[in-house]
Amino acid sequence: MAELRVLESRITHLSDRCAALRAETHDDDYLQNASSILDRLKSAQAGESSSVAKLLQDYTQxxxxxxxxxxxRLVDQEFPEDTSPFKIQQLLQDLTEPEILAGRLAPTQEVQVVLGLELLECLYWRRGALLYMYCHTLHQRKQWIKQxxxxxxxxxxxxxxxxxxxxQVRSSVKLNDGVVFHDSTTANFLSEGIFSDTxxxxxxxxxxxxxxxxxYEDGSADGAEQKEDRLxxxxxxxxxLNKYVLACExxxxxxxxxxxxxxxxxxxLQ
Incomplete structure (x- = not known):
């Protein structure tokens, strides 16, 4: 299957990338974990039976x-102006790829079923948080913002x-759908889609x-088509933020x- 060969190629590429990163540092827990999973994935390629979902979940991790x-490393370097745009796009593509592969390798199943809710949430969170950290840094570079x-x-x-x-990954729990809660606070959190500190x-x-x-928006500088797409x-x-304040207070x-x-x-804002 062509898609599986693509996955095998990506596993090989990630293995080389992980090895190069580990050569730059010592005893990083995340790289060690990635290396262990990659060894298991390469064994699976060699013939060990494993479901497509399990392969994709391990690959995503x-x-x-x-x-x-x-x-x-980007955060520690305070997002260098010359290299950060390219590196951020690469990271965003990396974090999008599991969804794309899930759609190709298991086209009859929903992505959240193949990857699992937690991994899918994490993929969105990591992309959003990366851009938040980048924008937080850029926000402090007033001259850069102007240009x-x-x-x-x-x-x-x-x-x-x-x-x-x-x-939106987890549908908010409806309090009238037959679910019994022993804690009204938990029920209210879930009904608002708040499932964790994250x-x-x-x-x-x-x-x-x-x-x-x-x-920073300047509506007069944008075309009508861009305005329609804008959030x-x-x-x-x-x-x-109203939900956030109500929960925290x-x-x-x-x-x-x-x-x-x-x-x-x-x-x-109000």
Whole structure:
């Protein structure tokens, strides 16, 4: 099968990439984990029976581990202006590939069934968080923003789209669908699509990125077609941050979640 051969080729490529990265550093847990999984995947290529879903899930974990190491290096280097755009696009492509392969290798199944909800959430989260960190750094480079506003806004929009998809991977639990909850707080969280601390952090990231977009948007410079494709940043940011504040000042009060920045942004967006 041609698609499986593509996967085998990608596994070989990732193995070489992981080995090169491990030669640059010592005892990185993520690269060690990726190397172990790659050894198992290469054994599977040699004839060990394994389902397509399991192969793709392992492959996805390798992608997540290797790119996590590379992302951290970019953050530590404060996103060098000359090399970051190319590297970020490469990382985004890496983190998109598992979905593409899942669609090709298991066309009759939904991607979330093949990869699993947690891995799919993580793929969206990692892409959105990468763009958030990049935009957070660019936001502090005022001169760069003046000269590259369109590029900045494109990164913001892509980041918000990925983070919104992350929040939509698990359908919000309906409180009237026969599910019995013994904890009303948990029930309210699930009904709002809040399943973990990462979901809350995602909301804050979305709110900040929407604020940056509203701050730097210049509608008069865009064509009508671009305006149609643009997200309604003010509405999205306000809706998400209101949920964030309600959760943090309600059931999560005293748990270390700060709402000052969220409220400040809300005062501007609303």
């Amino acid at each position: 390798v992608i997540l581990d290797i790119t996590f190491y590379e992302e951290n 590259n506003k369109a590029t900045f806004l494109k990164c913001v929009q892509e980041g918000v789209r990925y983070l919104m998809k992350m929040l 979901h809350l952090l995602t909301m804050m990231y979305i709110g900040e990125m929407c604020f940056w977009a509203v701050k 309604h940043f003010r509405d999205i940011g306000a809706q998400i 309600g059931p999560l009060q005293g748990q270390g979640w700060n709402t000052e920045n969220a409220k400040e942004i809300l005062s501007i």
